[in-house]
Amino acid sequence: ADCTVRIRPGTGSPLRPRLDAVLARQYLEAYRQLAQVVWKETGREEVPTLSMLASSEGVVAMESQGTDFDSLWTEVAQVLEGALEQADRMRRDEGGRLEKILRGQHARIAAAAGKLRAMAPEELKALSARTAERIAQLSASAEVDEQRLAQEIAILAERCDVTEELDRIFCHLEHWEKLFGSEQPVGRRMDFLMQELIREVNTLAAKSQSASMNGIAVELKAEIEKAREQIQNVM
Known part of the structure; x- marks a missing residue:
């Protein structure tokens, strides 16, 4: 059986933005190539903007600070163990x-x-x-x-x-x-x-x-x- 665990910070957990600079550069290069295509086809000049990059998926993500993954895994393991025991009984x-x-x-x-x-x-x-x-x-x-x-x-x-x-x-x-x-x-x-x-x-x-x-x-x-x-x- 496969199990996927997704971690979502609570309301009291401080968040911070995380920048993926490599991905941002890849998006910037793609936007530049797209601008060249638009200019050749229509003669209209387009320039990639900061807002375009910031809104691109994965460039800026919010993450929780100081997450204790060891203690978190202990809680997850307990829940999984209980679920597996119940499934086995059923x-x-x-x-x-x-x-x-x-x-x-x-x-x-x-x-x-x-x-x-x-x-x-x-x-x-x-x-x-x-x-x-x-x-x-x-x-x-x-x-x-x-x-x-x-x-x-x-x-x-x-x-x-x-x-x-x-x-x-x-x-x-x-x-x-x-x-x-x-x-x-x-x-x-x-x-x-x-x-x-x-x-x-x-x-x-x-x-x-x-x-x-x-x-x-x-x-x-x-x-x-x-x-x-x-x-x-x-x-």
Whole structure:
């Protein structure tokens, strides 16, 4: 953090003018050059005056006499220290509240993911059974290659299997939980994990053929988005 301190003398402090002679000479030379330009362009002769120089910024400044900068800095340092301590307390309080919110969101996301993990095997079995039944109905009047039928059902089940996505979701949740105890900045890492979680949930929803699981996936993604919004406050 940067801090700028400006010193203004009090009403009882004696002031004295301070002349910057170097700057005054630079202004004088500039005015002379300007006078030459005016004379060449208009034929009118102009001469730099004392009032012009005195009113030029920085040529004459008022300063306080005998300012004790050591004692002044002691007072400034005390004020700054108090302000920094207050800012640190506010940050810690805000961080504590934010951590509580994020832990609650972590728990809700983990609970929703747990429901999906519990449902996935049975939903996959039900999908395989429904597929086999539909194929059997369609081929009732024709001879069916049982081996080929089993292969097709297995391929479909593999395409709809969301086990890997769920494993990665729980892996990301585990990493996220570990970040709560970190002493290092974690905002960007948490934000990255939220992006990965959203990506896995999107893939899971695209693969799943279960309306129930897709409904939970929608709720899960919404909760992750809320967590990501909170995480922006620590980046």
